[in-house]
Amino acid sequence: MPRIGIFICHCGSNIAGTVDIEKSIEAARGFPGVVHVDEYRYLCSELGQDLIKKAIEEHNLDRVVVGTCSPRMHEVTFRKAVTEAGLNPYLLEVANIREHCSWVHKDIEKATPKAIALLRAAAAKAALNDPLVAPSVEVEKRALVIGGGIAGIQAALDIAEAGYIVDVVEREPSIGGRMAQLEKTFPTLDCSACILTPKMVEVAQHPNVSLLTYSEVEEVKGFVGQFDVKIKQKARYVDPVKCTGCGICYEKCPAKTPSEFEMGLAKRKAIYVPFPQAVPNIPVIDRDACLYFRKGRCQICAQECPPQAIDYEQQDQIIERRYGAIIVATGFDQMNPSHYGEYGYGQHPDILTGLEFERLFNASGPTGGKVVRLSDGKPPKKVVFIQCVGSRDKARGMNYCSKICCMYTAKQAILLKEKVPDAKSYVFYIDVRTAGKGYEEFQRRAAEEYDVAYLRGQVGKIFPESDHLMVHGVDSLSGKTIEIKADMVVLAVASVARADAPEVGRLVGINSDSYNFFNEAHPKLKPVETHTAGIFIAGACQAPKDIPETVAQASAAAVKVVGLLSKDMLQGEACTAEVNQAECSGCLYCEAVCPYSAISPVEIEERYHGGTLKRTVVEVNPTLCHGCGSCTVVCRSGTINLKGFSNEQILAEVDAICLQR
Amino acid sequence: MAERNTEQIEKIRDVVAQDLLSGRIDLLLGWEKGHYWWQSRPLFARSKKDLDKLVWDPFCAVNLSRYLPDELKIHSKVGVLVKGCDARAFNRLLQDHMVQRDRVVLYGLPCPGMLDYSRLAEEAGGNLVGLVEQNGRVILKTDSGEKEAERKDLLIEKCRDCLYPNPVVYDQMLFSPQGEKSAPERFKVVEELENLSAEERFAYWEKELSRCLRCYACRQACPYCSCRECFVEQENPRWQGRAYQTSENFMFHLVRAYHGAGRCIDCGECERACPVGIPLQELNRKLIKDINELYGDYEAGLDAELEPPLLTYRPDDPAAFSEK
Numbered sequence: 005m006p007r008i009g010i011f012i013c014h015c016g017s018n019i020a021g022t023v024d025i026e027k028s029i030e031a032a033r034g035f036p037g038v039v040h041v042d043e044y045r046y047l048c049s050e051l052g053q054d055l056i057k058k059a060i061e062e063h064n065l066d067r068v069v070v071g072t073c074s075p076r077m078h079e080v081t082f083r084k085a086v087t088e089a090g091l092n093p094y095l096l097e098v099a100n101i102r103e104h105c106s107w108v109h110k111d112i113e114k115a116t117p118k119a120i121a122l123l124r125a126a127a128a129k130a131a132l133n134d135p136l137v138a139p140s141v142e143v144e145k146r147a148l149v150i151g152g153g154i155a156g157i158q159a160a161l162d163i164a165e166a167g168y169i170v171d172v173v174e175r176e177p178s179i180g181g182r183m184a185q186l187e188k189t190f191p192t193l194d195c196s197a198c199i200l201t202p203k204m205v206e207v208a209q210h211p212n213v214s215l216l217t218y219s220e221v222e223e224v225k226g227f228v229g230q231f232d233v234k235i236k237q238k239a240r241y242v243d244p245v246k247c248t249g250c251g252i253c254y255e256k257c258p259a260k261t262p263s264e265f266e267m268g269l270a271k272r273k274a275i276y277v278p279f280p281q282a283v284p285n286i287p288v289i290d291r292d293a294c295l296y297f298r299k300g301r302c303q304i305c306a307q308e309c310p311p312q313a314i315d316y317e318q319q320d321q322i323i324e325r326r327y328g329a330i331i332v333a334t335g336f337d338q339m340n341p342s343h344y345g346e347y348g349y350g351q352h353p354d355i356l357t358g359l360e361f362e363r364l365f366n367a368s369g370p371t372g373g374k375v376v377r378l379s380d381g382k383p384p385k386k387v388v389f390i391q392c393v394g395s396r397d398k399a400r401g402m403n404y405c406s407k408i409c410c411m412y413t414a415k416q417a418i419l420l421k422e423k424v425p426d427a428k429s430y431v432f433y434i435d436v437r438t439a440g441k442g443y444e445e446f447q448r449r450a451a452e453e454y455d456v457a458y459l460r461g462q463v464g465k466i467f468p469e470s471d472h473l474m475v476h477g478v479d480s481l482s483g484k485t486i487e488i489k490a491d492m493v494v495l496a497v498a499s500v501a502r503a504d505a506p507e508v509g510r511l512v513g514i515n516s517d518s519y520n521f522f523n524e525a526h527p528k529l530k531p532v533e534t535h536t537a538g539i540f541i542a543g544a545c546q547a548p549k550d551i552p553e554t555v556a557q558a559s560a561a562a563v564k565v566v567g568l569l570s571k572d573m574l575q576g577e578a579c580t581a582e583v584n585q586a587e588c589s590g591c592l593y594c595e596a597v598c599p600y601s602a603i604s605p606v607e608i609e610e611r612y613h614g615g616t617l618k619r620t621v622v623e624v625n626p627t628l629c630h631g632c633g634s635c636t637v638v639c640r641s642g643t644i645n646l647k648g649f650s651n652e653q654i655l656a657e658v659d660a661i662c663l664q665r
Numbered sequence: 666m667a668e669r670n671t672e673q674i675e676k677i678r679d680v681v682a683q684d685l686l687s688g689r690i691d692l693l694l695g696w697e698k699g700h701y702w703w704q705s706r707p708l709f710a711r712s713k714k715d716l717d718k719l720v721w722d723p724f725c726a727v728n729l730s731r732y733l734p735d736e737l738k739i740h741s742k743v744g745v746l747v748k749g750c751d752a753r754a755f756n757r758l759l760q761d762h763m764v765q766r767d768r769v770v771l772y773g774l775p776c777p778g779m780l781d782y783s784r785l786a787e788e789a790g791g792n793l794v795g796l797v798e799q800n801g802r803v804i805l806k807t808d809s810g811e812k813e814a815e816r817k818d819l820l821i822e823k824c825r826d827c828l829y830p831n832p833v834v835y836d837q838m839l840f841s842p843q844g845e846k847s848a849p850e851r852f853k854v855v856e857e858l859e860n861l862s863a864e865e866r867f868a869y870w871e872k873e874l875s876r877c878l879r880c881y882a883c884r885q886a887c888p889y890c891s892c893r894e895c896f897v898e899q900e901n902p903r904w905q906g907r908a909y910q911t912s913e914n915f916m917f918h919l920v921r922a923y924h925g926a927g928r929c930i931d932c933g934e935c936e937r938a939c940p941v942g943i944p945l946q947e948l949n950r951k952l953i954k955d956i957n958e959l960y961g962d963y964e965a966g967l968d969a970e971l972e973p974p975l976l977t978y979r980p981d982d983p984a985a986f987s988e989k
């Protein structure tokens with residue numbers, strides 16, 4: 005018979021307010037195998053833990069049940085406490101009587117019996133707990149950063165500075181991300197390239213960093229400390245060693261195609277670098293645009309390239325590497341607002357998104373830095389900015405606030421005034437949100453010093469009329485209709501998750517919210533961790549955010565990675581699956597459902613009618629098993645079992661709840 | 666006596682006798698006459714002589730594939746006569762890795778549907794002594810004379826709504842296939858049950874399952890039951906209570922039905938095996954219908970290469986459970 009001790013926590017009044025502790029203690033004394041019951045105000049405190057440790061010694065306890073908050077919260081704490089008292093940590097069982105009981109009920113009369121039932125179930129399970137030992141896992145001292153925007157760059161730099169090796173995988177030919185597309189940055193108006201380019205160069209030159217641009221992650225296997233990753237490095241058709249970055253190839257290339265970097269507002273060549281400050285400054289050939297790849301003729305770049313770096317035969321490469329930790333920093337996209345018919349996006353060249361407008365300021369942008377109308381090349385004198393296009397819009401867009409638009413609109417209105425001094429800006433807004441250091445002052449300046457008219461209200465319709473855009477809106481403060489004869493309209497469209505975010509999430513094994521932004525492990529206390537150990541997130545792939553916030557998060561993620569890599573060994577999963585091979589029928593259903601490829605068939609020999617018989621059964625690789633339990637549900641004969649959550653234990657819990665009411 | 670289909674039987678014998686002699690197979694699973702003339706039971710033929718007993722008549726309902734896993738333990742190559750349902754059962758076993766394709770030779774028998782003795786006897790009225798088949802009609806012979814009836818009205822339950830009378834997998838097809846079939850009433854009873862209130866439905870099953878003897882004949886007949894130790898017999902944990910009471914019968918039948926989700930090939934052998942006539946096929950068909958509705962049309966046993974829906978992970982799976 006086990007000797008079980010039960011300890012009930014008041015959690016201040018969190019539990020004690022809704023669960024009758026006295027009654028619970030009384031009931032717990034009667035559970036099978038229970039030899040000691042106690043309670044404490046805050047069991048997780050030093051004193052609370054001491055109480056448990058002492059009781060283990062005094063009463064010779066060999067199983068401990070705590071009635072506390074969720075095991076997510078404090079299982080680790082209590083496991084540590086019982087270990088210090090000489091027990092195996094897996095002999096501890098948590099009955100979650102807070103989240104599962106006191107917090108979700110009001111009536112003490114009903115919550116108390118439920119708490120008692122949960123305690124009884126935990127005690128029944130604890131009686132069947134076996135001591136378990138977690139295997140040790142060696143930590144590969146190398147980190148992977150997916151996405152080379154400002155988030156990825158910052159994280160990689162911080163990890164590299166701490167002395168660890170880090171690879172950055174960037175899908176595009178250059179790192180830089182969205183920040184490379186920006187002109188100046190709020191709230192200080194320093195030029196984006198001036199602050200970003202040095203960082204890009206620094207990360208590229210850092211001895212601990214390898215940049216894998218024009219590359220994508222194809223597969224992630226393994227677990228924290230040992231992620232085995234396959235990376236596809238797409239063929240550039242340019243030899244990076246020979247290329248000097250002189251740029252003659254793209255000067256001479258005759259084939260043009262819309263530039264992604266300029267969002268189609270300008271053209272680029274078939275062989276190209278996305279923007280002049282690109283890092284690495286090595287062009288790529290876009291097969292779909294290249295005349296040689298399409299028609300078999302041309303090869304001008306190969307003829308013109310002084311160091312003969314062009315190599316049409318180059319193939320995609322698969323790189324396989326092991327990493328101890330991964331940071332996902334894949335950034336964000338802009339919503340396409342075409343479905344907002346009233347704004348006419350896509351139907352008139354002078355109706356732009358904020359990011360497109362941003363490019364008009366840039367000296368290397370589609371207009372060479374002149375802020376002009378794309379329809380006729382004239383500078384716009386009246387520009388209407390519309391806020392919250394697709395943000396805070398339950399019906400047609402996203403519920404959330406995109407957070408950066410109020411600020412970049414103010415920025416763009418200021419920049420416009422500087423470029424076109426007689427221009428007038430109008431901003432239609434729901435409300436202006438400028439929380440952040442120096443932000444409110446910045447927006448005020450736009451309104452007060454740069455003559456920007458803020459109009460609280462909505463735009464109902466935009467009509468092209470001769471060479472103008474007639475903007476019809478309503479001022480919701482005065483209720484008056486407003487008509488503006490605008491030269492240009494700029495839509496602050498919602499920042500959204502990248503279209504392939506769910507796929508990336510699946511690849512690395514992290515989940516997303518309903519908008520496809522990656523989920524952090526805890527909204528307050530674990531903002532860069534995910535629910536998958538060893539995988540962290542940073543930047544706008546988690547939620548829309550500006551550069552300061554992105555950089556802060558990137559550094560935070562880097563610290564987590566550095567902390568992890570600084571360990572030589574990690575504790576693996578102790579609760580892994582195990583098979584009773586004698587009973588296994590070898591149907592291999594478990595192999596099919598195991599998401600971690602931890603199960604594989606093996607042949608065994610068995611006695612049969614005097615002879616021996618070979619047959620197939622399965623075995624589990626405990627270092628690959630994450631203990632998700634998928635196999636145990638698919639196995640009809642219950643032959644594969646999860647240690648610590650065996651069928652027996654679960655059934656004992658169910659019985660403890662059902663049989664005694 | 667049922668009139669012997671001598672021509673077809675000879676053809677089968679010729680083919681399999683050769684294979685037995687040449688060593689292509691060392692056992693043939695077929696049918697022989699049972700205790701009564703209206704019963705055909707499995708035949709385990711190891712020699713040409715054993716084949717004298719082989720029959721192929723309207724009573725060969727037993728699904729022979731079910732015997733394969735055991736026979737393959739002692740024989741290196743086994744031949745099986747397969748009707749539509751035996752062939753689907755073979756695919757089930759193949760997908761469950763209970764048989765190896767290269768150790769089995771399948772002889773395909775397109776199936777006209779098997780006859781139900783109790784229906785025959787009822788229709789005949791008097792003491793039924795034999796029958797003759799003629800163009801879709803059956804002439805029933807009794808002590809007192811003859812009576813004619815439509816063949817389709819005399820089929821056993823599992824053959825009435827059979828969609829695949831022709832073997833879907835075989836090495837050699839012995840006769841020309843049956844025409845296409847439809848089964849418009851396959852889910853009729855299931856739909857009727859679905860329309861009942863939860864209480865009515867419970868009452869219905871309580872009545873049916875209260876008769877269960879827990880003899881486990883259904884499990885023994887089933888090609889999807891391939892566990893080494895069935896959950897009902899396990900001691901640790903003891904899933905199945907031993908008490909002889911309806912709630913324990915529920916436990917058995919519900920768990921068994923769930924084990925067939927996406928796996929049951931609708932051969933109806935369980936129901937045919939049940940000595941107390943529990944309509945088990947209704948339970949199985951409910952799951953077949955649900956699987957089709959949740960994950961798209963899937964017919965277990967049709968194609969061993971097609972991944973069963975519950976073993977498939979697709980990012981675009983309809984999240985039907987979370988939506989409700």
Ligand SMILES: Cc1cc2nc3c(=O)[nH]c(=O)nc-3n(C[C@H](O)[C@H](O)[C@H](O)COP(=O)(O)OP(=O)(O)OC[C@H]3O[C@@H](n4cnc5c(N)ncnc54)[C@H](O)[C@@H]3O)c2cc1C
Pocket residue numbers: 150151152153154155156173174175176179180181182183186188189190191219220221333334335336337338358359360362408412415502504508542543544545549550551552554
């Ligand atoms: C119009 C506009 C103006 C702005 N102005 C300002 C401003 O003035 N001040 C300010 O603070 N902020 C501003 N911002 C916000 C700023 O752009 C973001 O905060 C910042 O870019 C977020 O950086 P990030 O690295 O998280 O994402 P991103 O910049 O999006 O970088 C992500 C990187 O990951 C790469 N990537 C994506 N998917 C994959 C994949 N599967 N595999 C490999 N690589 C991948 C991308 O190619 C990209 O390089 C503005 C935003 C907009 C839209």
Ligand code: SF4
Pocket residue numbers: 580581597598599600601602603624628629630631632633634635636646
């Ligand atoms: S619990 Fe089973 S399914 Fe899950 S990882 Fe382990 S072996 Fe694979």
Ligand code: SF4
Pocket residue numbers: 583587588589590591592593594595621622638639640641642643644
């Ligand atoms: S599901 Fe169960 S019976 Fe089938 S192979 Fe896996 S452990 Fe064996």
